Amino acid sequence: MQFNGLLLVDKPAAMTSHDVVARVRKILKQKTVGHTGTLDPLATGLMVLVLGDATKLSDYLVAEDKAYRVKIRLGVRTDTLDRTGQVLQRIPCDLSEDRLRAAILNLQGEFEWEVPLFSAAKVDGKKLYEHGREGTSVELPKKQMSFRDVEIHAVGPDWADVSMSCSKGSFVRTWAAELGESLGVGGIVEELRRLRVGGWGVDKALGFEDLEAGRVPLIPMSQALPGLKSVMANTKEIKLVGNGQIPGISKIALYLSRSERLSWGHQFL
Structure with missing residues (x-):
């Protein structure tokens, strides 16, 4: 039996x-x-897995905004921008609550920041983390990152507990490091949890024990992208789509008349 659809999994740490x-x-x-x-x-939290035919929806789902909750440790710099990396510097800090809150809320909007060295982004055909492990010098590419809906849950003299939404390709580790740099003390991610991908929340996600017990509540492909316009297709139109004659709409979901999924956007399934 092949499963087709989305599966929400709560990833454990490590x-x-x-x-x-x-x-x-x-x-x-x-x-x-x-x-x-x-x-x-x-990190822990939501991973949206695509099973069977739903793998053809990956490009759409990857582009969805994501939400995170992060605990940031200030007064430290590491090569990975999180607590798993090699410590490069420690700076004693005793930040006032007002100063820290102001710095956090100031980091909302669009930024052009460097991609972390320990990431899967590629330079010269090789992933950056491979360069990092080899100790080779490489110029880090910059990319547009977007952060919004920043909410402060709690702060201390050298830490902050924050949640935020961000666009595809945005690195929370970079945000934490930039917060630290704006305060002159450095900063790293200590804990990170993904709360949401698009319209899907971690509260609906399963653990491995659920799957092993036979509970596999798949989200059907027909519900995978609720923001996409749907179009019903008759037999003649289905044949046209199969021949590559797609209706002139950039992103649509096509159905057979019996509500079976046929095509997404300009990709025939």
């Missing part, structure tokens, strides 16, 4: 995203499983 996919493949005995956005091993 696992890579690839580990999660491999574990689900083993539990479900299915090869066609992918994910829609990497989570660092340090």
